[in-house]
Amino acid sequence: RIDGKRLWNSLMAMAEIGATPKGGVKRLTLTEVDRAGRDRFRGWCEALGLAVRVDAIGNMFARREGRDPGRLPVLLGSHLDSQPSGGKFDGALGVIAGLEVMRSMADLGIVTEAPVELVNWTDEEGSRFGHSLMGSGAWAGVYPLEKVYALQDVDGVTVDQALTAIGYKGGHPAAPFPADAYFELHIEQGPILEKEGKAIGIVTGAQAQVWYDAVVTGQDAHAGTTPPAARRDALVCAARIIDLVDRMMRARGEDGRGTVGQLHVLPNSRNVVPGEVRFSVEFRHPDFAEIERLAAQFPREAGFLARDCGTPLQLTELFRLPAQPFDAGCVELVRQAAARLGLPAREIVSGAGHDAVYVARSVPTAMIFTPCKDGLSHNEAESIEPEEAEAGCQVLFEAVLARANR
Amino acid sequence: RIDGKRLWNSLMAMAEIGATPKGGVKRLTLTEVDRAGRDRFRGWCEALGLAVRVDAIGNMFARREGRDPGRLPVLLGSHLDSQPSGGKFDGALGVIAGLEVMRSMADLGIVTEAPVELVNWTDEEGSRFGHSLMGSGAWAGVYPLEKVYALQDVDGVTVDQALTAIGYKGGHPAAPFPADAYFELHIEQGPILEKEGKAIGIVTGAQAQVWYDAVVTGQDAHAGTTPPAARRDALVCAARIIDLVDRMMRARGEDGRGTVGQLHVLPNSRNVVPGEVRFSVEFRHPDFAEIERLAAQFPREAGFLARDCGTPLQLTELFRLPAQPFDAGCVELVRQAAARLGLPAREIVSGAGHDAVYVARSVPTAMIFTPCKDGLSHNEAESIEPEEAEAGCQVLFEAVLARANR
Numbered sequence: 138r139i140d141g142k143r144l145w146n147s148l149m150a151m152a153e154i155g156a157t158p159k160g161g162v163k164r165l166t167l168t169e170v171d172r173a174g175r176d177r178f179r180g181w182c183e184a185l186g187l188a189v190r191v192d193a194i195g196n197m198f199a200r201r202e203g204r205d206p207g208r209l210p211v212l213l214g215s216h217l218d219s220q221p222s223g224g225k226f227d228g229a230l231g232v233i234a235g236l237e238v239m240r241s242m243a244d245l246g247i248v249t250e251a252p253v254e255l256v257n258w259t260d261e262e263g264s265r266f267g268h269s270l271m272g273s274g275a276w277a278g279v280y281p282l283e284k285v286y287a288l289q290d291v292d293g294v295t296v297d298q299a300l301t302a303i304g305y306k307g308g309h310p311a312a313p314f315p316a317d318a319y320f321e322l323h324i325e326q327g328p329i330l331e332k333e334g335k336a337i338g339i340v341t342g343a344q345a346q347v348w349y350d351a352v353v354t355g356q357d358a359h360a361g362t363t364p365p366a367a368r369r370d371a372l373v374c375a376a377r378i379i380d381l382v383d384r385m386m387r388a389r390g391e392d393g394r395g396t397v398g399q400l401h402v403l404p405n406s407r408n409v410v411p412g413e414v415r416f417s418v419e420f421r422h423p424d425f426a427e428i429e430r431l432a433a434q435f436p437r438e439a440g441f442l443a444r445d446c447g448t449p450l451q452l453t454e455l456f457r458l459p460a461q462p463f464d465a466g467c468v469e470l471v472r473q474a475a476a477r478l479g480l481p482a483r484e485i486v487s488g489a490g491h492d493a494v495y496v497a498r499s500v501p502t503a504m505i506f507t508p509c510k511d512g513l514s515h516n517e518a519e520s521i522e523p524e525e526a527e528a529g530c531q532v533l534f535e536a537v538l539a540r541a542n543r
Numbered sequence: 544r545i546d547g548k549r550l551w552n553s554l555m556a557m558a559e560i561g562a563t564p565k566g567g568v569k570r571l572t573l574t575e576v577d578r579a580g581r582d583r584f585r586g587w588c589e590a591l592g593l594a595v596r597v598d599a600i601g602n603m604f605a606r607r608e609g610r611d612p613g614r615l616p617v618l619l620g621s622h623l624d625s626q627p628s629g630g631k632f633d634g635a636l637g638v639i640a641g642l643e644v645m646r647s648m649a650d651l652g653i654v655t656e657a658p659v660e661l662v663n664w665t666d667e668e669g670s671r672f673g674h675s676l677m678g679s680g681a682w683a684g685v686y687p688l689e690k691v692y693a694l695q696d697v698d699g700v701t702v703d704q705a706l707t708a709i710g711y712k713g714g715h716p717a718a719p720f721p722a723d724a725y726f727e728l729h730i731e732q733g734p735i736l737e738k739e740g741k742a743i744g745i746v747t748g749a750q751a752q753v754w755y756d757a758v759v760t761g762q763d764a765h766a767g768t769t770p771p772a773a774r775r776d777a778l779v780c781a782a783r784i785i786d787l788v789d790r791m792m793r794a795r796g797e798d799g800r801g802t803v804g805q806l807h808v809l810p811n812s813r814n815v816v817p818g819e820v821r822f823s824v825e826f827r828h829p830d831f832a833e834i835e836r837l838a839a840q841f842p843r844e845a846g847f848l849a850r851d852c853g854t855p856l857q858l859t860e861l862f863r864l865p866a867q868p869f870d871a872g873c874v875e876l877v878r879q880a881a882a883r884l885g886l887p888a889r890e891i892v893s894g895a896g897h898d899a900v901y902v903a904r905s906v907p908t909a910m911i912f913t914p915c916k917d918g919l920s921h922n923e924a925e926s927i928e929p930e931e932a933e934a935g936c937q938v939l940f941e942a943v944l945a946r947a948n949r
């Protein structure tokens with residue numbers, strides 16, 4: 138069995154890097170804090186004798202050789218970057234549990250048939266550069282590397298500059314290499330497992346999504362002198378679009394998701410009618426056809442609102458992601474491991490995007506979820522119990538072993 | 544007559560300090576840029592032989608003695624601070640025209656009966672610390688000094704710290720001293736004079752206003768996993784309040800003003816349901832009774848919206864300002880000066896707040912407006928013609944002389 142205490146201690150050690158006063162983590166991708174997290178992870182891997190290689194988008198691979206040099210590697214992992222005010226477990230659980238799997242194999246003298254590789258994917262969160270699953274997307278060939286390098290954060294820093302600055306622009310190609318399977322453990326980030334008292338979510342796939350950047354252009358004007366008819370208030374227009382996103386979500390019932398999470402006002406002064414507002418929009422749904430309908434409806438209706446306000450809207454679709462079913466064989470290994478361990482489990486579709494979604498395009502993939510308190514994530518209060526982490530890690534261990542020794 | 548060319552050159556020299564690429568000015572109150580503007584102004588005054596004193600809130604007074612030591616001073620001036628993306632003339636025109644009045648008196652060997660004092664008021668704009676007319680308000684006793692010192696900007700810097708940092712926390716009490724009159728020249732910042740082809744606005748008073756700080760508290764949550772019913776989205780609530788402000792403005796017809804100019808989202812990440820939104824709200828109307836009605840209606844209706852969203856709203860009224868009529872005698876001096884000079888003029892009520900509003904509580908006061916291009920202000924494109932500045936300055940010169948020699 139894996140060592141639950143060691144797993145928890147390493148999770149807490151990683152959570153020190155970028156720790157926030159409210160008990161969360163701020164380890165934004167490709168920052169100095171991210172570099173510190175990567176360095177600690179690399180140190181742990183090398184202490185175990187694993188060779189660590191870094192690819193051109195900063196994805197890190199720590200390899201443990203198998204008995205059979207002809208076998209393709211079994212991959213496992215997740216991401217170490219976090220939201221600006223994120224939790225300790227979103228991403229880190231999958232990476233640190235992967236490390237615990239490697240450590241347990243070493244402790245137990247296990248040599249698998251196939252090699253095993255532990256991955257830390259770059260920029261899963263997407264909050265800095267606008268593309269979630271960026272590192273795995275570049276690896277999978279979904280995003281051309283040159284395009285990804287040119288993406289900018291709000292301060293105009295490019296991915297290329299940020300990668301170089303933290304010393305994690307590696308020499309290995311960011312391209313999918315043949316692999317036998319990929320397993321990712323993650324917290325559910327939603328309320329379902331906790332509500333039903335399940336220790337394990339057998340993830341059968343992830344839902345579809347579409348993301349936008351929106352810019353509304355009005356005209357800066359004096360708040361005291363500018364009469365209603367002369368105003369072109371970019372924030373009033375943005376407000377109506379925010380309300381539209383919420384209504385479009387609710388019209389889809391319980392499965393609908395629609396969010397404006399990021400918004401900047403210019404010039405952002407109390408007595409100035411705002412001349413420009415920039416904001417993000419995203420929709421999600423388990424059914425890609427619904428996302429296609431949303432992606433047809435939203436630009437049209439938002440455009441009508443903008444026309445009414447006299448404030449032109451520029452809408453850029455950042456990406457559109459179909460629902461991704463996972464590999465039946467890999468999912469079955471997760472199911473069997475949970476059953477063998479006597480852990481209450483249920484099938485679940487992921488509401489969040491995960492690197493597994495892009496990896497699944499070229500590698501048989503499955504995911505394991507563990508519950509999190511009140512279903513809260515992307516929140517500093519994100520919380521799980523040590524036994525929950527241990528159970529998830531044990532399932533990961535068994536699924537990986539089963540696959541690598543088949 | 545005053546020297547229109549010298550006036551324009553000094554306006555342009557002041558506009559260099561904090562110049563923005565789009566031709567505007569960013570000279571936010573109590574910043575290093577503001578210090579540079581103040582230093583240049585002080586240097587000009589001292590070169591003229593005027594004694595400059597600074598009071599405890601940073602208001603600057605440059606005094607020119609009169610013939611009669613028993614007479615109260617006639618004040619004139621405006622403000623040198625600007626919006627974050629402001630224009631070259633909002634405030635600066637009144638101060639630099641006041642300087643030109645002083646210079647012309649020196650050139651022409653004029654010694655007035657009463658002393659004349661040129662004022663640069665601190666933080667007229669209010670965009671940094673949330674209270675417009677802050678320096679004149681502290682001087683007039685509207686804001687207790689200790690309360691003003693404790694006001695913070697978005698970075699938590701207090702007025703006291705900022706004043707000290709730029710070396711403009713002066714030794715003179717920030718309290719109204721007896722004065723005979725106050726005259727302020729300002730651009731209209733609205734479209735009326737330009738539309739009617741008038742060179743001079745004879746300002747009879749300023750309209751009423753009320754300002755708020757609003758904080759909506761929701762809960763950070765994952766945009767992909769959090770179902771509609773579980774969301775407490777602070778930005779959706781804020782959006783509905785922004786729309787409410789706009790509707791309440793429009794319900795008042797042409798005279799209504801209602802603006803949300805500043806807004807910050809937390810944590811401001813694309814895939815996080817926003818847990819907190821902070822924003823400003825202000826309403827204005829020529830009739831204070833209408834402001835009283837708005838101030839009763841708005842908290843109630845905004846509160847209903849917040850309750851519907853499940854996101855508590857905390858509303859803080861920053862200040863409520865009655866309409867302020869100016870002094871009939873001083874207004875008459877402006878009217879006579881314009882008539883004597885043959886300048887087309889009309890009476891006008893100020894849509895913007897001005898330091899003159901607080902000064903008028905203890906000193907007989909009047910204002911002079913000049914037109915500005917397309918009525919635009921609080922915008923880097925703010926623009927006036929040299930002849931318009933000269934005409935306004937000439938009226939100011941004559942009104943001040945008439946009062947100081949009466």
Ligand SMILES: NC(=O)NCCC(=O)O
Pocket residue numbers: 227261262263269270326488489490491765766767814
């Ligand atoms: N797992 C996770 O929170 N991923 C971030 C990308 C997303 O928004 O789904």
Ligand SMILES: NC(=O)NCCC(=O)O
Pocket residue numbers: 359360361408633667668669675676732894895896897
């Ligand atoms: N004149 C001017 O723009 N004052 C700023 C204060 C206000 O918002 O009215």
